[in-house]
Amino acid sequence: MPDAPPIAVAMSGGVDSSTVAALLVRQGHKIVGMTMQLWNQRRLPELAPETSGHGRCCSLDDVYDARRVAEQVGIPYYVVNFEKQFEEQVVQPFVDEYLAGRTPVPCTLCNNYIKFDRFLEMADAVGAHHIATGHYARVRYDETAGRYQLLRARDASKDQTYFLFGLTQKQLARTLFPLGEMVKPEVRELAREMDLAVASKGDSQEICFVPNGDYAAFLNAYLKDKGAAPQATRGEIVTTDGRTLGEHQGVHHFTVGQRKGLGISSREPLYVISTDAATQRVVVGGNDDLLCTQFAARQVNWISIAGVTAPVRAQVKIRNKHAAAPATLHPSTDPLGVEVIFDEPQRAVTPGQGAVFYDGDLVLGGGWIA
Amino acid sequence: MQHFYFDHNATTPVAPEVLETMVSCLGQVYGNASSIHHFGQAAKQKLEGARRQVAALIHATPAEIVFTSGGTEADNLAVLGVVRASARVHRHMVISAIEHSAVLSSAAQLEREGVAVTRLPVGANGTVDPATVRSALRPETVLISVMHANNELGVVQPIAEIATIARQADVTIHADGVQALGKIAVDVKALGVDLYSMSGHKLYAPKGVGTLYVRKGTKLAPVTFGGHHERDHRPGTENVPGIVALGAACDLAGRTLAEESARLAALRDRLERSVLRRIPGTGVNGGGAARTPNTANIYFDSVDGEAMVIALDLRGFAVSTGSACSSGAITPSHVLTAIGLSADRARSSLRFSLGRSTTLEQVDALVEALETSVVHLRRISVHA
Numbered sequence: 001m002p003d004a005p006p007i008a009v010a011m012s013g014g015v016d017s018s019t020v021a022a023l024l025v026r027q028g029h030k031i032v033g034m035t036m037q038l039w040n041q042r043r044l045p046e047l048a049p050e051t052s053g054h055g056r057c058c059s060l061d062d063v064y065d066a067r068r069v070a071e072q073v074g075i076p077y078y079v080v081n082f083e084k085q086f087e088e089q090v091v092q093p094f095v096d097e098y099l100a101g102r103t104p105v106p107c108t109l110c111n112n113y114i115k116f117d118r119f120l121e122m123a124d125a126v127g128a129h130h131i132a133t134g135h136y137a138r139v140r141y142d143e144t145a146g147r148y149q150l151l152r153a154r155d156a157s158k159d160q161t162y163f164l165f166g167l168t169q170k171q172l173a174r175t176l177f178p179l180g181e182m183v184k185p186e187v188r189e190l191a192r193e194m195d196l197a198v199a200s201k202g203d204s205q206e207i208c209f210v211p212n213g214d215y216a217a218f219l220n221a222y223l224k225d226k227g228a229a230p231q232a233t234r235g236e237i238v239t240t241d242g243r244t245l246g247e248h249q250g251v252h253h254f255t256v257g258q259r260k261g262l263g264i265s266s267r268e269p270l271y272v273i274s275t276d277a278a279t280q281r282v283v284v285g286g287n288d289d290l291l292c293t294q295f296a297a298r299q300v301n302w303i304s305i306a307g308v309t310a311p312v313r314a315q316v317k318i319r320n321k322h323a324a325a326p327a328t329l330h331p332s333t334d335p336l337g338v339e340v341i342f343d344e345p346q347r348a349v350t351p352g353q354g355a356v357f358y359d360g361d362l363v364l365g366g367g368w369i370a
Numbered sequence: 371m372q373h374f375y376f377d378h379n380a381t382t383p384v385a386p387e388v389l390e391t392m393v394s395c396l397g398q399v400y401g402n403a404s405s406i407h408h409f410g411q412a413a414k415q416k417l418e419g420a421r422r423q424v425a426a427l428i429h430a431t432p433a434e435i436v437f438t439s440g441g442t443e444a445d446n447l448a449v450l451g452v453v454r455a456s457a458r459v460h461r462h463m464v465i466s467a468i469e470h471s472a473v474l475s476s477a478a479q480l481e482r483e484g485v486a487v488t489r490l491p492v493g494a495n496g497t498v499d500p501a502t503v504r505s506a507l508r509p510e511t512v513l514i515s516v517m518h519a520n521n522e523l524g525v526v527q528p529i530a531e532i533a534t535i536a537r538q539a540d541v542t543i544h545a546d547g548v549q550a551l552g553k554i555a556v557d558v559k560a561l562g563v564d565l566y567s568m569s570g571h572k573l574y575a576p577k578g579v580g581t582l583y584v585r586k587g588t589k590l591a592p593v594t595f596g597g598h599h600e601r602d603h604r605p606g607t608e609n610v611p612g613i614v615a616l617g618a619a620c621d622l623a624g625r626t627l628a629e630e631s632a633r634l635a636a637l638r639d640r641l642e643r644s645v646l647r648r649i650p651g652t653g654v655n656g657g658g659a660a661r662t663p664n665t666a667n668i669y670f671d672s673v674d675g676e677a678m679v680i681a682l683d684l685r686g687f688a689v690s691t692g693s694a695c696s697s698g699a700i701t702p703s704h705v706l707t708a709i710g711l712s713a714d715r716a717r718s719s720l721r722f723s724l725g726r727s728t729t730l731e732q733v734d735a736l737v738e739a740l741e742t743s744v745v746h747l748r749r750i751s752v753h754a
Contacts, residue, residue, distance in 0.1 A: 078683075125750065127681070
């Protein structure tokens with residue numbers, strides 16, 4: 001297919017996207033490989049990247065690996081710099097959300113605003129009609145509904161649809177997920193078979209720009225780098241019935257459902273029930289206090305269906321590691337919102353996290369927990 | 371697909387005649403130029419022959435030529451060497467805002483060591499006003515460093531005038547000549563500079579070799595330490611094959627410069643005229659100034675330069691958004707910002723640098739590809 005438009009492959013330097021590039025080349029497609037440079041790991045040196053270099057996004061090592069794969073499979077390869085957009089649309093909102101006492105999902109923002117927006121623009125620029133990524137998910141076109149549908153990956157343990165609920169019809173129409181029908185061991189086997197240099201590279205961590213998952217340390221280092229005065233964040237830790245148990249260094253150190261790191265000894269295990277940025281108050285309680293039957297989702301993006309005008313049965317996932325629970329979606333007075341009522345109470349419904357609605361493998365849509 | 375090279379300011383291919391000289395040297399002359407025996411003497415002869423060739427091109431004496439590993443090392447040696455050689459307690463230096471990072475970063479290092487640094491602005495056409503140099507001088511000024519030709523714009527600075535001011539004030543003057551050598555005539559005596567940096571790979575010699583002209587009597591502290599090579603200015607066993615190649619490249623440049631610069635200037639002017647006539651929303655950055663004949667820096671409004679470089683590369687045209695040493699940076703070019711371009715316009719600018727292999731047909735094909743790409747990018751509105 002020498003004259004067919006190329007497919008732009010987002011190459012992170014990991015085994016998944018490397019396999020995608022090699023696989024598409026093997027299938028005879030014309031490919032342009034690109035690595036998105038999103039974050040400068042040297043920017044916050046106090047987070048000691050040397051000691052935790054593994055699985056970090058945008059490190060020089062990852063670019064080296066991606067370039068090596070591109071060379072191996074014989075495709076043009078470029079590094080495109082989206083650091084400015086990434087900071088504005090992912091990192092800054094992530095920090096703001098934490099400071100506001102919510103628990104954000106930066107990977108979803110990155111997918112919405114960078115990987116499936118800015119990267120698509122870059123694909124347009126180089127004349128590519130489609131983009132392909134190493135995400136574990138499936139897309140198909142439903143003739144009867146006239147809509148692109150998003151489906152869970154065949155490998156349930158690797159499924160990434162939770163982070164992809166923001167994709168629009170326009171974006172899905174141009175996106176290929178070649179790994180959606182494969183399980184991870186098959187991907188690794190394929191990478192080995194094609195002799196890719198990254199075949200045995202480890203999996204990346206969840207939030208690429210936060211070393212070792214230490215959000216609080218990242219927040220402090222980032223705010224210091226931005227010249228923002230460290231907020232005098234102190235507050236009380238109180239129980240659901242209003243007793244003060246102790247003090248803390250800021251609500252951004254806490255997330256709903258958290259048990260460790262409260263600095264309080266108690267006979268019964270204590271969990272964070274809620275946080276309030278305005279009063280800097282952290283409410284703690286027992287496990288039962290975390291249970292919740294109902295919540296509102298806002299800024300909902302509908303994918304496989306056009307929306308809900310009457311109650312619709314679904315399984316709803318309220319964080320990445322949550323097993324989607326049976327629920328009913330009710331139309332809301334907020335035209336962009338939906339009311340979710342679980343059949344059984346769920347633990348730690350956390351403001352700021354995404355809520356994704358499934359019908360079996362089908363992703364109906366998703367929104368943000370209010 | 372054929373690939374056409376319009377990035378000669380980033381680096382040049384090794385000229386065939388230079389390659390031949392270098393390969394024969396690599397194969398046959400392996401002695402250490404410091405050795406007493408026959409083999410060492412053969413290497414020493416090659417080394418000194420090359421030194422004479424470099425000196426001849428810039429009208430220096432061979433004893434004033436110090437070989438380095440490249441332009442960056444030459445700049446470091448000049449800037450750090452002069453300032454650190456001064457015994458004064460309070461030291462001040464003057465550079466322009468559009469220097470190459472080799473000079474900018476050396477100055478920043480000295481700043482961390484307590485040296486005061488003045489960074490002179492440039493006018494809208496990219497030229498340093500010599501009057502600003504004069505008014506920047508202080509009693510404790512020990513060095514002025516201004517590049518001869520700018521890598522991104524090709525703008526040629528009034529070095530002779532600045533050098534006169536330096537001489538009157540008894541201040542050492544260095545010019546980074548990496549982008550001037552081989553493109554315009556260079557006469558260090560007429561320029562009146564004390565130090566002048568040069569690089570092999572911008573001159574159809576290989577990477578990894580450069581030169582610093584050090585006028586006799588200039589005080590220079592070493593920045594690397596070892597043996598007594600290069601008159602104690604630069605220790606380390608000499609890279610004889612690379613140096614021999616640089617000598618051959620200087621020889622070649624001396625013979626072809628006048629004719630080649632006229633040819634390139636005509637091609638460059640044709641490129642600029644065609645682009646401005648055929649593509650709306652374009653203009654030449656630094657267009658009003660004296661420039662090297664091979665460099666065109668053009669903005670294409672509402673087009674992302676990074677996307678354009680990739681799109682052109684896929685069509686077989688190698689161009690750049692600016693300095694290869696800062697590509698991938700998110701901040702717009704410090705040079706384009708210094709001449710007053712908005713961040714958007716700076717991000718929509720491309721550099722085309724022509725060279726020995728460039729033909730009229732290539733230039734015309736480039737203009738076609740530019741027009742197609744700009745129309746496409748504006749239609750899908752990938753904004754800078």
